Amino acid sequence: MARMKFLCDADRCIECNACVTACKNEHEVPWGINRRRVVTINDGEPGERSVSMACMHCTDAPCQAVCPVNAFYTTADGVVLHSKDICIGCGYCFYACPFGAPQYPRVGNFGSRGKMDKCTYCAGGPEPDGSAAEYEKYGANRLAEGKLPLCAEMCSTKSLLAGDGEVIADIYNQRVAKRGYGSGAWGWKTAYREGTTS
Amino acid sequence: MTALVAKFRHVLGALALFALTATTCPGMEQQPNSVDPTASAVKEDQLLQRFKTIQGRGSIPDIKSYTVEQPAGRDWRRFHEVTLRIIGSVAIIGMLVMLVVFYLARGMMRLESGRSGRTIVRFNAAERFVHWMTASCFIMLALSGLNITFGKPLLLPLMSPEAFTAWSEWAKYAHNYLSFPFTLGVVLIFLMWLGGNIPNRVDIEWLRRGGGIVGHDHPPAERFNAGQKLIYWIVVLGGAVMAVSGYALIFPFYGTTIEAMQNAEIIHGVVAMLFIAAMLGHIYIGTIGMEGAFEAMGRGTVDINWAREHHNLWLAEEEAARRKGVPPAQATPAAGE
Numbered sequence: 001m002a003r004m005k006f007l008c009d010a011d012r013c014i015e016c017n018a019c020v021t022a023c024k025n026e027h028e029v030p031w032g033i034n035r036r037r038v039v040t041i042n043d044g045e046p047g048e049r050s051v052s053m054a055c056m057h058c059t060d061a062p063c064q065a066v067c068p069v070n071a072f073y074t075t076a077d078g079v080v081l082h083s084k085d086i087c088i089g090c091g092y093c094f095y096a097c098p099f100g101a102p103q104y105p106r107v108g109n110f111g112s113r114g115k116m117d118k119c120t121y122c123a124g125g126p127e128p129d130g131s132a133a134e135y136e137k138y139g140a141n142r143l144a145e146g147k148l149p150l151c152a153e154m155c156s157t158k159s160l161l162a163g164d165g166e167v168i169a170d171i172y173n174q175r176v177a178k179r180g181y182g183s184g185a186w187g188w189k190t191a192y193r194e195g196t197t198s
Numbered sequence: 199m200t201a202l203v204a205k206f207r208h209v210l211g212a213l214a215l216f217a218l219t220a221t222t223c224p225g226m227e228q229q230p231n232s233v234d235p236t237a238s239a240v241k242e243d244q245l246l247q248r249f250k251t252i253q254g255r256g257s258i259p260d261i262k263s264y265t266v267e268q269p270a271g272r273d274w275r276r277f278h279e280v281t282l283r284i285i286g287s288v289a290i291i292g293m294l295v296m297l298v299v300f301y302l303a304r305g306m307m308r309l310e311s312g313r314s315g316r317t318i319v320r321f322n323a324a325e326r327f328v329h330w331m332t333a334s335c336f337i338m339l340a341l342s343g344l345n346i347t348f349g350k351p352l353l354l355p356l357m358s359p360e361a362f363t364a365w366s367e368w369a370k371y372a373h374n375y376l377s378f379p380f381t382l383g384v385v386l387i388f389l390m391w392l393g394g395n396i397p398n399r400v401d402i403e404w405l406r407r408g409g410g411i412v413g414h415d416h417p418p419a420e421r422f423n424a425g426q427k428l429i430y431w432i433v434v435l436g437g438a439v440m441a442v443s444g445y446a447l448i449f450p451f452y453g454t455t456i457e458a459m460q461n462a463e464i465i466h467g468v469v470a471m472l473f474i475a476a477m478l479g480h481i482y483i484g485t486i487g488m489e490g491a492f493e494a495m496g497r498g499t500v501d502i503n504w505a506r507e508h509h510n511l512w513l514a515e516e517e518a519a520r521r522k523g524v525p526p527a528q529a530t531p532a533a534g535e
């Protein structure tokens with residue numbers, strides 16, 4: 001079974017935000033919620049790098065561990081999903097997440113945050129694949145149709161890679177070997193406790 | 199000869215020109231095959247060694263999304279899933295075991311001189327209302343809070359995930375909204391009983407004699423003995439810490455960062471466990487631990503003999519005030535101190 005991961009090659013990211021737009025449109029993500037975002041570090045300085053970041057679908061995911069109601073589950077593909085029917089909107093996954101992935105419809109008063117929303121790796125939720133209920137809560141289920149996440153699929157510079165961890169790590173390592181440099185797969189050590197070469 | 203010199207000058211000139219171009223363009227031969235544009239690039243490892251989080255600039259209004267990475271979530275997870283459960287189990291089960299052992303060894307502390315049949319007002323209606331408002335909120339807050347820490351391993355296996363979610367969601371709302379009357383109660387308790395809870399010389403004597411908890415000793419005490427003063431300050435200070443750390447979590451990102459909220463949750467959790475353990479002791483001594491103690495906060499009156507045994511200095515003051523003609527009901531709250 002494949003182990004699905006994201007890899008952002010920061011040396012290729014041009015901060016076009018197409019991944020962000022693709023995600024919002026594909027899943028009809030409401031206003032105020034961003035399942036994916038692009039962050040530029042040292043913006044305007046020599047050596048600035050942009051990283052497209054969403055849920056990294058961690059190995060032994062911290063959100064899943066701290067959830068007080070066990071709303072999360074990890075699929076056979078290593079994708080970390082959650083049930084909005086089980087979520088109580090307590091916000092604990094947001095404290096635990098190393099990547100700021102969990103989003104709430106109302107980051108509001110009295111802790112009434114609403115049901116948590118996050119990147120599903122375009123794999124929907126616990127409802128039947130492709131059902132209307134699944135689309136309404138989690139967006140499109142592209143993985144069930146044999147397609148990869150849209151953000152990575154339409155990345156113009158192929159900076160953002162999605163797919164089996166070993167395959168995308170190979171692609172990245174070949175790039176690094178050929179061009180002679182690489183600032184590393186951002187977030188991999190934190191999410192998967194390994195780099196691309198281990 | 200001149201022609202030879204002229205030829206030599208041409209050769210010399212050519213050599214000089216070659217030497218000049220060679221020195222002015224040193225990079226021509228040394229240019230590497232590939233440029234390393236990452237020489238000055240930010241590196242994830244370096245940033246994580248220097249900072250707790252990696253931050254940048256984004257193009258969406260959500261400022262907190264500008265934090266790309268905060269590996270500290272892993273440490274917070276360990277606290278919440280392991281450390282807090284150990285602290286909570288040791289504090290609460292430890293306290294319960296101590297109380298059971300103490301009860302089996304000591305039993306209920308009896309009223310040694312029996313009941314006189316005459317009573318005296320100890321807590322008036324307002325005081326009792328504030329106490330029970332705070333107490334009932336505390337019990338609800340404690341149970342709904344413990345559900346967040348212990349519900350998943352203890353309660354979830356006993357019910358369906360949907361039922362557990364329904365209960366947990368209501369518990370969360372109860373936890374959030376009952377925090378307001380609880381905090382109000384703590385503030386009122388602080389103001390209402392502050393006068394009687396300033397530590398003084400009587401407390402030293404009381405503590406020296408162990409409060410008479412073991413044996414049949416009855417060290418002198420004013421309206422509140424040293425043990426009750428300890429409970430008072432646990433409630434006031436513990437309640438204040440719980441309120442501040444709790445409201446930091448209820449109002450996310452109101453002047454707090456994710457790190458501040460992680461720390462607030464750690465403080466909230468640890469103090470809560472100790473608070474619950476302390477209140478178990480308070481509930482024990484106020485109910486089955488001591489004969490006649492519950493009446494004080496239940497009906498508001500205590501037997502004169504109970505007051506003489508446990509709060510002799512307070513009773514003396516009350517009786518002195520009564521002889522002066524001040525109604526005891528009025529004398530109780532203020533003059534008792």
